[in-house]
Amino acid sequence: MVLMLNDYGAMPVIQTFFAEPTIYQSFDLDAAVTVVDAKHARQHLDETHEAQEQVAFADLLLLNKVDLVSPQEIGILKRRLRAMNPHAKIYSTQKSKIDVEKILDVRAFDIEKKLEIDPEFLKEEAHEHDDSVSSIVLRETRPLALDKVDDWVFHWLSEKGTDVFRYKGILYIQGMKQRMV
Structure with a gap:
């Protein structure tokens, strides 16, 4: 592992x-x-x-x-x-x-x-968790428009990029049979 x-x-x-x-x-x-x-x-x-x-x-x-x-x-x-x-x-x-x-x-x-x-x-x-580290979770059950996801991530990283340790997700994209990681 x-x-x-x-x-x-x-x-x-x-x-x-x-x-x-x-x-x-x-x-x-x-x-x-x-x-x-x-x-x-x-x-x-x-x-x-x-x-x-x-x-x-x-x-x-x-x-x-x-x-x-x-x-x-x-x-x-x-x-x-x-x-x-x-x-x-x-x-x-x-x-x-x-x-x-x-x-x-x-x-x-x-x-x-x-x-x-x-x-x-x-x-x-x-171990004590550092309170300066936080997470956000976004959930949506409807299929997403890939171009809109790309735009949102771009703008979010442009604004908060120096504060972001990582981001990840499993996305349900319109027109795709399998989920996108």
């Missing part, structure tokens, strides 16, 4: 995996993967503990949007990420494109290393 971390940080997701014996005994946790937005990483790392936690607990770091920053900025960011997590592999990406072999079946997760970082991290009370 590859663990793609969300904007709530690594600890709660990993804790859930180890808290349920059925899950722990049925699956091997392969790697904790964190996508780092190269354009906004400095701001996120400076301002939120959640971003720092994701980097510290990751096995693999995908340094994304490297095409939007200078090579000097990438070098500075890579040194900062390496200082925060000397064990993680760092891959530079654009639009998060990467050969799947680099992130699947890599056997990078090591519970002992995680416990070295934070001996208390498997305990539920060890």
Whole structure:
């Protein structure tokens, strides 16, 4: 199982995996993967503990949007990420494109290393959610017009882009038989 971390940080997701014996005994946790937005990483790392936690607990770091920053900025960011997590592999990406072999079946997760970082991290009370991080959920049962969704996302990101850690969705688009992810 590859663990793609969300904007709530690594600890709660990993804790859930180890808290349920059925899950722990049925699956091997392969790697904790964190996508780092190269354009906004400095701001996120400076301002939120959640971003720092994701980097510290990751096995693999995908340094994304490297095409939007200078090579000097990438070098500075890579040194900062390496200082925060000397064990993680760092891959530079654009639009998060990467050969799947680099992130699947890599056997990078090591519970002992995680416990070295934070001996208390498997305990539920060890993690407090950062109140500066929030989520929104939009639900619609009718099929959506893809052009309108694209316009809305573009304008939302134009206005709030530096504050967005990630966005995802499963969309019911007019004229498409299957849902779009």
